[in-house]
Amino acid sequence: MIVDSVTKKFSGKKALDSVSFTAGPGEVVGLLGPNGSGKSTLMRIMLGFLKPDSGHVMVAGADSTEDSMAVRRISGYVPETVELYESLTLRELFSLVARVRGLGSKYALDRLNALVDAFELVKYVDTLIGALSKGNKQKVALVAAILHNPKVLFLDEPLTGLDAFSARVLKGIIRSKASEGGTVIFSTHVMEIAEKLCNKIVLLDGGRIVIYGTVKQVASVAGGLEELMLHISGRASEIEEILRALS
Amino acid sequence: MRKYSGPSARAGLVFRLALLLLRESHYQMGKYKYEERGRRPRRRELVLSSLGGSLLINLFGAAVVIMLMMGPGPFSSRLLAVEAITVILSFIAAFENSWMLETYGHASPLRLLPLSDVEIGAAYLTASSLALLWGIAALPLSALLAGSGPVAAATAAISVAASLAIGVSVGLGLSVLVGGHRYSGPSRKATMMQAANVAVYSIVFILVYQVYALSHTIAGMADALASTAATAGWPLLLVFPFHVLLMSRPYSLLLSLLWLAAGAYALRKSSSAFVSSSTSPIYVVIRAASRPLSLSYSHFLSLQLAAKDFKLIFRDVRRAPLLVVPPIVIVSMLSGVSAAEAPIGIIPVIVMASSVAFVSNTFSAVLGLQSFRIDGKFGWLLFASGLRRSEYAKSKLVFSLLSSAFYYAVGTAAFAVLGSANGSAALILALASSLAGFALSIYYPISSMALRVGPEGYGTEPRLKLELVAILLAAMSAVASIPAVYVAEASVSALLVLSALLMALGLTGFLGRRRLQMEGKGYS
Numbered sequence: 001m002i003v004d005s006v007t008k009k010f011s012g013k014k015a016l017d018s019v020s021f022t023a024g025p026g027e028v029v030g031l032l033g034p035n036g037s038g039k040s041t042l043m044r045i046m047l048g049f050l051k052p053d054s055g056h057v058m059v060a061g062a063d064s065t066e067d068s069m070a071v072r073r074i075s076g077y078v079p080e081t082v083e084l085y086e087s088l089t090l091r092e093l094f095s096l097v098a099r100v101r102g103l104g105s106k107y108a109l110d111r112l113n114a115l116v117d118a119f120e121l122v123k124y125v126d127t128l129i130g131a132l133s134k135g136n137k138q139k140v141a142l143v144a145a146i147l148h149n150p151k152v153l154f155l156d157e158p159l160t161g162l163d164a165f166s167a168r169v170l171k172g173i174i175r176s177k178a179s180e181g182g183t184v185i186f187s188t189h190v191m192e193i194a195e196k197l198c199n200k201i202v203l204l205d206g207g208r209i210v211i212y213g214t215v216k217q218v219a220s221v222a223g224g225l226e227e228l229m230l231h232i233s234g235r236a237s238e239i240e241e242i243l244r245a246l247s
Numbered sequence: 248m249r250k251y252s253g254p255s256a257r258a259g260l261v262f263r264l265a266l267l268l269l270r271e272s273h274y275q276m277g278k279y280k281y282e283e284r285g286r287r288p289r290r291r292e293l294v295l296s297s298l299g300g301s302l303l304i305n306l307f308g309a310a311v312v313i314m315l316m317m318g319p320g321p322f323s324s325r326l327l328a329v330e331a332i333t334v335i336l337s338f339i340a341a342f343e344n345s346w347m348l349e350t351y352g353h354a355s356p357l358r359l360l361p362l363s364d365v366e367i368g369a370a371y372l373t374a375s376s377l378a379l380l381w382g383i384a385a386l387p388l389s390a391l392l393a394g395s396g397p398v399a400a401a402t403a404a405i406s407v408a409a410s411l412a413i414g415v416s417v418g419l420g421l422s423v424l425v426g427g428h429r430y431s432g433p434s435r436k437a438t439m440m441q442a443a444n445v446a447v448y449s450i451v452f453i454l455v456y457q458v459y460a461l462s463h464t465i466a467g468m469a470d471a472l473a474s475t476a477a478t479a480g481w482p483l484l485l486v487f488p489f490h491v492l493l494m495s496r497p498y499s500l501l502l503s504l505l506w507l508a509a510g511a512y513a514l515r516k517s518s519s520a521f522v523s524s525s526t527s528p529i530y531v532v533i534r535a536a537s538r539p540l541s542l543s544y545s546h547f548l549s550l551q552l553a554a555k556d557f558k559l560i561f562r563d564v565r566r567a568p569l570l571v572v573p574p575i576v577i578v579s580m581l582s583g584v585s586a587a588e589a590p591i592g593i594i595p596v597i598v599m600a601s602s603v604a605f606v607s608n609t610f611s612a613v614l615g616l617q618s619f620r621i622d623g624k625f626g627w628l629l630f631a632s633g634l635r636r637s638e639y640a641k642s643k644l645v646f647s648l649l650s651s652a653f654y655y656a657v658g659t660a661a662f663a664v665l666g667s668a669n670g671s672a673a674l675i676l677a678l679a680s681s682l683a684g685f686a687l688s689i690y691y692p693i694s695s696m697a698l699r700v701g702p703e704g705y706g707t708e709p710r711l712k713l714e715l716v717a718i719l720l721a722a723m724s725a726v727a728s729i730p731a732v733y734v735a736e737a738s739v740s741a742l743l744v745l746s747a748l749l750m751a752l753g754l755t756g757f758l759g760r761r762r763l764q765m766e767g768k769g770y771s
Binding site for chain 2: 072
């Protein structure tokens with residue numbers, strides 16, 4: 001994947017400012033940054049949901065600004081806030097997704113059975129999605145995103161709401177996807193996850209890349225990702241005062 | 248901080264809690280509705296929604312009672328009309344408010360405070376009753392306007408009270424059935440509740456229409472009820488059984504008291520059930536999968552997507568009546584027009600055809616807008632999965648065709664029954680004008696709107712709605728101008744209309760294909 005000088009404005013305000021980075025096959029790239037730094041906007045541009053004001057994005061040879069359909073066919077996406085058709089059952093939703101993706105029924109069914117079992121969703125297949133907890137809805141969105149074994153995975157805060165077992169399954173899926181030669185782009189606020197899973201880190205702040213490099217390179221700059229994030233926020237020194245006031 | 252003590256302070260607290268529950272319910276409901284449109288509800292909209300609905304129905308209810316009691320005709324007919332309208336309005340007010348409170352006004356934050364279940368329950372009942380204040384005014388008003396002495400006045404007041412109790416009981420009971428237990432999983436019980444809800448709305452609409460249509464002739468109220476029963480079925484008469492038959496007898500006051508007692512008992516039971524279900528946690532039933540996972544593939548993706556739209560609308564109790572109410576409206580309108588004179592003339596046939604077209608096109612467009620609105624919030628998964636915009640447009644076209652075809656089928660069947668006395672020419676003309684309206688109004692706007700919706704902007708835009716309204720008006724004007732061809736022979740007129748139909752189909756097909764080609768760049 002090649003992101004080249006992507007800029008995006010909303011109502012005259014820059015959400016992204018000349019963002020550039022690459023992600024090769026087998027790499028897991030973490031998008032980090034404070035709230036409102038542009039991570040979700042960047043992800044939507046990479047998928048072709050939004051068009052950048054300038055720059056372009058190539059995903060597995062397809063230009064997402066010119067041929068977003070090609071990008072969406074080979075990629076899977078889970079947004080930060082998962083909204084699913086609440087009046088459908090899991091069975092109905094998965095049927096629809098498999099049909100839209102043009103998957104063969106046998107292949108889709110075998111893969112679906114494995115994923116539903118892995119994420120402990122078997123007993124919910126005939127339940128309306130609206131009745132599921134937030135964590136289970138997240139799992140449903142994950143299954144739908146990886147059903148077709150995508151080459152590229154875009155995950156926006158994927159671990160939110162997941163229990164320990166499902167989080168471990170997801171991490172295993174991310175690692176195996178990378179080992180198969182796929183690419184994973186995911187955003188997270190949990191520094192420890194980023195340090196353990198990612199090969200590269202892209203740190204955004206105010207729509208600009210602050211630091212971009214391997215995990216070791218980035219962590220060595222300020223003694224760890226958490227320290228770096230606090231430094232970016234500019235409020236590291238206030239923490240002790242706040243804690244003193246609360247106690 | 249002042250300590251609270253005494254019943255007066257707690258009574259005031261219950262009222263404040265009631266207003267809080269109402270405000271929270273409107274906010275949550277508005278938040279859901281407006282998020283589908285891509286924005287948060289504004290404060291003014293929420294205030295208008297909270298207060299406007301209750302104020303409107305209170306003013307309307309009081310005005311209708313005064314109008315009916317002051318109308319012409321014998322006392323028994325006037326009272327019957329007031330009772331009917333009281334049952335209907337109190338049912339609607341009680342059901343709408345209590346359902347909203349059940350679904351959106353959760354008591355869980357209140358449980359963290361030192362409040363008893365009795366106080367919380369009283370707050371729920373108070374909140375659900377704020378749209379029923381007109382009922383309190385209706386009792387003395389009915390007695391005052393009844394005339395004919397104290398017995399008539401007492402009968403009027405008691406009958407209105409009984410009607411109020413029955414209407415509220417049915418409203419509260421129905422909201423308990425279909426309220427906070429919506430997400431109990433696909434089951435026969437949930438489907439039956441949904442069907443019961445839709446049936447109740449349908450019957451209520453028929454009764455409201457009949458009462459409204461005959462409100463100028465109060466003396467014909469008994470006939471209106473009889474014709475409503477013929478339309479809606481005998482179960483409706485269970486609401487007004489012996490009371491109707493014995494209205495003119497000397498012991499009608501005693502019968503009114505008995506009816507009031509029955510209503511009070513029903514009200515007590517339904518209020519208790521409502522409070523219990525509102526203050527208890529929402530019970531969600533999740534069953535183990537009864538059969539292995541399988542995939543259901545339709546040969547046509549557009550058909551599968553259209554089926555999805557129908558499921559989403561029918562399974563949501565807020566939207567389900569949209570599917571069933573239009574045929575009821577069509578049948579009511581046609582029966583109302585055809586009852587005017589027999590045999591009916593050509594112009595009334597055309598008026599009926601235009602009415603069917605108007606109702607069918609409007610409701611299928613509303614359904615289409617609802618499906619767009621739902622996809623605006625939840626459709627990201629399908630677009631992220633690679634759904635083409637042309638496939639999406641086709642699915643919306645199929646959805647609109649199926650819904651409007653159903654409505655037109657009902658209208659056409661009604662024509663066949665009601666218009667056959669005027670011969671086949673009138674029937675052909677009516678069918679042709681219906682199809683013309685159908686083709687003009689459905690194909691172009693729906694497919695055009697669908698082509699504009701994509702990953703960049705989910706949901707409908709105001710200008711699309713304006714475009715839809717403009718095209719609907721144009722289509723209705725075209726259908727309404729058809730009577731001009733009646734200066735010629737009926738067979739020539741039929742040929743002219745059929746020709747217009749073919750041209751309309753050709754034109755919309757051409758425009759639709761052009762639009763598909765033009766919009767094909769960028770998003771395929």
